[in-house]
Amino acid sequence: MQDDWLDKVxxxxxxxxxxxxxxxxxxxVLTVAWMNREALARTVETGEAHYWSRSRGRLWRKGEQSxxxxxxxxxxxxxxxxxxxxxxxxxxGIACHTGRERCFFRKLEEGEWVTTDPVLRDPALIYxxx
Amino acid sequence: MQDDWLDKVxxxxxxxxxxxxxxxxxxxVLTVAWMNREALARTVETGEAHYWSRSRGRLWRKGEQSxxxxxxxxxxxxxxxxxxxxxxxxxxGIACHTGRERCFFRKLEEGEWVTTDPVLRDPALIYxxx
Numbered sequence: 001m002q003d004d005w006l007d008k009v010x011x012x013x014x015x016x017x018x019x020x021x022x023x024x025x026x027x028x029v030l031t032v033a034w035m036n037r038e039a040l041a042r043t044v045e046t047g048e049a050h051y052w053s054r055s056r057g058r059l060w061r062k063g064e065q066s067x068x069x070x071x072x073x074x075x076x077x078x079x080x081x082x083x084x085x086x087x088x089x090x091x092x093g094i095a096c097h098t099g100r101e102r103c104f105f106r107k108l109e110e111g112e113w114v115t116t117d118p119v120l121r122d123p124a125l126i127y128x129x130x
Numbered sequence: 131m132q133d134d135w136l137d138k139v140x141x142x143x144x145x146x147x148x149x150x151x152x153x154x155x156x157x158x159v160l161t162v163a164w165m166n167r168e169a170l171a172r173t174v175e176t177g178e179a180h181y182w183s184r185s186r187g188r189l190w191r192k193g194e195q196s197x198x199x200x201x202x203x204x205x206x207x208x209x210x211x212x213x214x215x216x217x218x219x220x221x222x223g224i225a226c227h228t229g230r231e232r233c234f235f236r237k238l239e240e241g242e243w244v245t246t247d248p249v250l251r252d253p254a255l256i257y258x259x260x
Contacts, residue, residue: 026157
């Protein structure tokens, strides 16, 4: 596989770029996560979103535990080549670890971040904890 | 103005968070830029997107030079409180400094980033250079 396209990405000093995942159908912005070179390569190879988990310090196939895989329909790169945009199909309709459709479930209303989106599935069920 | 909502944002060590600006009507993701605390405060006060320019090292009102202001209809915060999502109306229909609607004008096709979006207005005209 030719890697020119990977070289075109301007990785930050920590080797990462931010990645926006947008639901292809609705246009909803689901998540923003981070990729390193390997995560982006695997995303394209497999057609499923892979990220770099900064908290866990490891590569992470989105949905590996939850089953909430993101099938990638389109990848885009911005003008500065330092942000990636994915159009995805979100398996299960749940992208957020809180059991909500998207991570952006809070909206600023009169000086407060108000939760506007319901929990669709209890995270304890998603992640199999008691 | 109460600042609790600003304190809820988890600013990175460099004092910034990434901000996704999405066109409210079409759902198009236009830009990803960065805000510091002041930029976010001013965005809410004025209803127009303000960012922190990392390259210029200063606060920047989007459109201050180009006229391509972003009117902010909605602000959202993600589950980790470290990414902001804006729903905006993009003045002039041009968000990118290249004169295109959006910064994400390149798409990955068979191992190449292919430019898919036209230049709507010559940047030399937008920025008044010869």
